[in-house]
Amino acid sequence: MKNLMIMLILFLLTVGAKAQVGIIQDDDGYTNVREKPNGQSSIIHKLYNNEAFWFDYEEGIDINEWIPICIPKNSFSFSSTQPDCISGFIHxxxxxxxxxxxxxxxxxxxxxxxxxxxxxxxxxxDRYNNAVVAISGRPVWGTDGDFPKTQVKSVNASVKGKKIEIHRALYSDIYECTNTFKVYKNGDSFIVYQWNSDGAGAYQIVWVFSKDELKQRLVGTRI
Incomplete structure (x- = not known):
């Protein structure tokens, strides 16, 4: 139990620093998230198709075929630049x-x-040791303590010609964005993935769209 807790704590401390982004693959359309790395452990959450989350697989954290993951507590990463997630395991x-x-x-x-x-x-x-840490109470994604050079005025998205509305709150905290990104399609969902930065404050952002609406925005950093 002690080693398990140490592993989870280390993962949470580094999520956003080393974590990769994943989704599930399950014919049932969902996967159970377990408290511990075994199939008899308590189910603490369910992940559904095309929900993005953090995982750390390539770093070798793999016990009995179970992968530690970090699931955001809200669908749009509204909290802060610190990990705000629940931890568990999926097969x-x-x-x-x-x-x-x-x-x-x-x-x-x-x-x-x-x-x-x-x-x-x-x-x-808001500043901490002269570094800019928040603007209008929101984190400043994309810089390393300086004021940003660029900001997002609006986001245009559409599926089969139908415009998808994206509220200003969802792009008012992301800076130094570019229109260089990858788009993936999985089932009926479209997933936009990219890195943005001013050269030092790099962060990942994932946008998940259904055919009708924005379903998720996942934001985090990685070294």
Whole structure:
């Protein structure tokens, strides 16, 4: 038990630092998340098709074919730049790393940031040791303590010509974005994945869309 707790703590401390992004692969459409790395352990959560989460597989954390994962507590990463997730285990056979999906090259899905120079516009800034850590109470993704150079003015997304509304709150904390990203299609879902940064404050962002709406935004960092 002691070794198990140490492993989970280490994983949580490094999630966002080393974690990769995955989804599940299960014919039932969902996978049980276990408290411990065995099939008899308590079920603490269920993951459904095309829900993105963090995992650390390539670093060798693999006990009895069970993979430690970190599941965001909300669907849109609204908390902070620190991990805000629940930890558990899924069986190795149920894991599908995002980068193992086939990239989508079709015209049915469109995604684009409208980017503009950063403007503070009298917004409140929180600092820690002179570093900018929050603007308007939101984390500053994409910098390493400096003010951003660019910000997102809006996000345009559509599926088969139908516009998908994306609220300003979902892009007001991400900075230094570019329109260089990968798009994956899994079932009826489209998944946008990219890295953004000012050169030092690199972060990953994942957008998951159904044919009708934005389902998830996952944001985190990795060394």
């Amino acid at each position: 190795k056979s149920k894991l599908k790393p995002l980068d193992k999906l086939q990239t989508f090259k079709g015209a049915d899905f469109k995604f684009e940031y409208v980017i503009e120079p950063f403007k503070l516009n009298n917004r409140i800034v």
